[in-house]
Amino acid sequence: MPLSASPHITHLLHLGITLSWGLFIRANAAEVTGSPETYGAKLDGTTNDRAALQSAIDAAHAAAGGGTVVVPAGRVLLTGSFALKSRVTPHLAPGSRILASTDPAHYRRVLVGAAHAEDITITGSGVIDGRARDFMAGETPDIFQIGPFRPRVMLLEDCRRVRLRDFTTRDGFMRTVHLAGCDGVLVRGLTILNNLKIPNCDGIDPDCSRNVTVTDCHIEAGGDCIVIKTSRQFARYGPRENIVVSNCILKTRSTALKIGTETVNDIRNVVFSNCVVRDSHRAVGFWLRDPGSIENVVVSNRVSETRIHPKIWWGGAEAIYVSAHARTPGAKIGTLRNLRFSHILARGEVGVFIQGSSECIPEDVHLNDVSVTLAKTTAIPTRHHVRTPDSLGVAEDVVIVGIHVTGARGVSLRDCTVRRAPNPPATYGATLRTLRVADFRNKGFRGADARPSN
Numbered sequence: 001m002p003l004s005a006s007p008h009i010t011h012l013l014h015l016g017i018t019l020s021w022g023l024f025i026r027a028n029a030a031e032v033t034g035s036p037e038t039y040g041a042k043l044d045g046t047t048n049d050r051a052a053l054q055s056a057i058d059a060a061h062a063a064a065g066g067g068t069v070v071v072p073a074g075r076v077l078l079t080g081s082f083a084l085k086s087r088v089t090p091h092l093a094p095g096s097r098i099l100a101s102t103d104p105a106h107y108r109r110v111l112v113g114a115a116h117a118e119d120i121t122i123t124g125s126g127v128i129d130g131r132a133r134d135f136m137a138g139e140t141p142d143i144f145q146i147g148p149f150r151p152r153v154m155l156l157e158d159c160r161r162v163r164l165r166d167f168t169t170r171d172g173f174m175r176t177v178h179l180a181g182c183d184g185v186l187v188r189g190l191t192i193l194n195n196l197k198i199p200n201c202d203g204i205d206p207d208c209s210r211n212v213t214v215t216d217c218h219i220e221a222g223g224d225c226i227v228i229k230t231s232r233q234f235a236r237y238g239p240r241e242n243i244v245v246s247n248c249i250l251k252t253r254s255t256a257l258k259i260g261t262e263t264v265n266d267i268r269n270v271v272f273s274n275c276v277v278r279d280s281h282r283a284v285g286f287w288l289r290d291p292g293s294i295e296n297v298v299v300s301n302r303v304s305e306t307r308i309h310p311k312i313w314w315g316g317a318e319a320i321y322v323s324a325h326a327r328t329p330g331a332k333i334g335t336l337r338n339l340r341f342s343h344i345l346a347r348g349e350v351g352v353f354i355q356g357s358s359e360c361i362p363e364d365v366h367l368n369d370v371s372v373t374l375a376k377t378t379a380i381p382t383r384h385h386v387r388t389p390d391s392l393g394v395a396e397d398v399v400i401v402g403i404h405v406t407g408a409r410g411v412s413l414r415d416c417t418v419r420r421a422p423n424p425p426a427t428y429g430a431t432l433r434t435l436r437v438a439d440f441r442n443k444g445f446r447g448a449d450a451r452p453s454n
Helices: 007-013 015-022 050-062
Strands: 032-034 044-048 067-071 076-079 088-092 097-100 110-115 118-124 127-129 136-139 144-146 152-157 160-165 168-170 177-180 183-188 191-193 204-207 210-215 218-221 226-230 240-246 249-252 255-263 267-280 282-288 294-306 320-324 336-348 352-355 363-374 403-414 417-420 432-443
Touching (some): 050 067, 282 294, 282 336
Parallel strands (some): 076 097, 160 183, 183 210, 191 218, 204 226, 218 249, 226 255, 240 267, 267 294, 282 320, 294 336, 320 352, 336 363, 363 403, 363 417
């Protein structure tokens, strides 16, 4: 396939405009504005105001045109689980805070939930505070120990026309914004600040959802920042497609931009563009493990810095990571194809890693103007999945390669560069390695091995 974008890929690049303008038009403007105070909320941060908040939401839902429920400026609303309803907009006024209760008896499985609803909206510049550290069982220097109870911050299931705008969530205890089986979602201007030592506190999880736009967000999380997946739990909602992520700033001890590992159904037509990844364990990663396929993915205009974190965290400091292996030996697995990576500037301890298997051979993978600078910035041993016959006489049993591709088909590099910081460690080897790659094309690659062969 030529390196120039196909008409289908060109269409993907315009999806952000299409989604933003085509899916989020609300037919009926909100006609009712109310406050939980009307229903007895104390808003003092110590009284459980869940019943008053839910009553305000229910009243707005009952109005003919829906309505807005305002958490007043500077006030704190303590609550456990509450349910959003169709055509209702909770608005978090400046300085307001929704504070999660720490009593498990106040919860079902989430703090903020909705199911089978339409026109779900949350706006405002206030804060949703999950108080995650109060749910932990202990703390080590590198990670918190998970307690026996940990709900999600937000789970929206089978909802249509969802808009989440401008508010902040912090200290989330588990998946912060979990979008399960939703259609027509706009997430814009969110700030998600989770503790970097808490595992699985993902930022945004589009799970079996379609027609999703995530833009202008700042996310920091111990879990993945943005992860697109098709889980077994929500597989009934079918394949997922048309997802655009753009203009985000991301930091994580896991993967910043991720597809998988849960791939029970197909995932297709995905664009990641104009993102900055800072101080993260992986910048972008695709995992195919289940019968669904991953296809038609564009990653462009990205700047990233990656580093190794302790082994208890998931990652290997890769700028780009692609892996296709069955979850269990002999299990059925889908296909991984038609991936485009372009205009990427990456600095980190590991570069590009693309690996297929006997169960799945990634195909039509193209890298254009990908610049990688390898620099060892931590004292933590670099780890990777590449085993080589080399004996380097060092503790690590791997060789770090600038761009490594194995078990793939139809791979091309165009104007790609691998550089190294001065005095590379002994584990840094070739700038480019290809093994069992059919139809490999390379034009304009630049890079010198750390220790050239004699």
